[in-house]
Amino acid sequence: MIRPAPNQDPIRRKIEALSTQLSLPTVRRALGILEGEHPSGERGSGYDYLGVRPYEPGDESRLIDWRSSARMGRPMITERERLTTSRVWLLMDAGAQMGATTPSGESAATVAANALRMFAALSLRRSDEVSLVMADAESIRRLPSRGGFAMFERTLDQALCKPMQARRNLDALLDYALRVRDRNALVVLATDETAIGEGQMDAIRSLGRTHPLSVVSVATVNPLSPASGFPRVVDASSSRQVPAFLRGARQGQDVDTHRHYQALALKRDLARSGATLIRSGSSQGMFNQFVRLLSTALAASGPSAAPSWLTAGGAL
Numbered sequence: 001m002i003r004p005a006p007n008q009d010p011i012r013r014k015i016e017a018l019s020t021q022l023s024l025p026t027v028r029r030a031l032g033i034l035e036g037e038h039p040s041g042e043r044g045s046g047y048d049y050l051g052v053r054p055y056e057p058g059d060e061s062r063l064i065d066w067r068s069s070a071r072m073g074r075p076m077i078t079e080r081e082r083l084t085t086s087r088v089w090l091l092m093d094a095g096a097q098m099g100a101t102t103p104s105g106e107s108a109a110t111v112a113a114n115a116l117r118m119f120a121a122l123s124l125r126r127s128d129e130v131s132l133v134m135a136d137a138e139s140i141r142r143l144p145s146r147g148g149f150a151m152f153e154r155t156l157d158q159a160l161c162k163p164m165q166a167r168r169n170l171d172a173l174l175d176y177a178l179r180v181r182d183r184n185a186l187v188v189l190a191t192d193e194t195a196i197g198e199g200q201m202d203a204i205r206s207l208g209r210t211h212p213l214s215v216v217s218v219a220t221v222n223p224l225s226p227a228s229g230f231p232r233v234v235d236a237s238s239s240r241q242v243p244a245f246l247r248g249a250r251q252g253q254d255v256d257t258h259r260h261y262q263a264l265a266l267k268r269d270l271a272r273s274g275a276t277l278i279r280s281g282s283s284q285g286m287f288n289q290f291v292r293l294l295s296t297a298l299a300a301s302g303p304s305a306a307p308s309w310l311t312a313g314g315a316l
Helices: 010-021 024-035 066-072 108-125 149-160 170-178 198-210 249-272 283-300
Strands: 039-054 076-083 087-093 129-135 140-144 186-192 213-218 276-280
Touching: 010 108, 010 149, 010 283, 024 108, 024 186, 024 283, 066 076, 087 108, 087 170, 108 129, 108 149, 108 186, 108 213, 108 283, 129 149, 129 170, 140 149, 140 170, 170 186, 170 198, 186 198, 198 213, 198 249, 213 249, 249 276, 276 283
Parallel strands: 087 129, 087 186, 186 213, 213 276
Antiparallel strands: 039 076, 129 140
16 A cells, blocks of 8 residues: 655655646657657647648747748748647556565655656646556556546545555556557556566567557566665565575676666667657656656757756756
């Protein structure tokens, strides 16, 4: 069980500040780049030509069609179909293993939930339809977000208050994602780094080829490393303490090396399908990774696409 304390959580305050400090055009551009832009049928600044109209105060000057303006004798704006998405699916592993401790001392579920809040904050700012899906071995629950970010947080907090006792079922969660019919919908999958093995990679690769995809991978404490800072380590599934004779510098290094290799392989596989990986062992680290991801995407679209504090990696 996770008892939410939004007023005491500095990361949640930073998430709210991020969504309010970024302008709406910047939010749309950042998410559009991350998910792969596509036609929406709405007017905006995309690629498909719709027509021209007279310039109005507040229009972006870069949209002025100078040839049409010269022909008409007044400034004219080129209208194009706006490229965006309208649905976001936030999929969270709610198995008992998500009660594992991270290097920051938080549970994996807390870190994963804060990462999903980052996507929800910007998506809801863009007026997307956001659905939260939580799954374990006993059930899959879809929790639609009806309202703004505050309502989403309330829905997520209530879900996290329930004890996570059933084992995880990541295969079922991936199967659910693969059955999302809207191929333009952004899918965000949040789990811990030990959950994704070769058995799940085929489904993740398929999902990355069919949908815009981001994977949130939460790093957990190395159970065999004495240097983890936790003298007593308990298995999240069985509640049994890891025997002291199994823990040692060599064993801990082997686990770290294996996890590092798996993370690199996952990142490489996701990149091949145009998907992204956000991995950290703390909510603060997830926030930093998310901001870095946004700034990189915006910088790639032009130096003027993002505020200077974001492209410079400024902290909120």
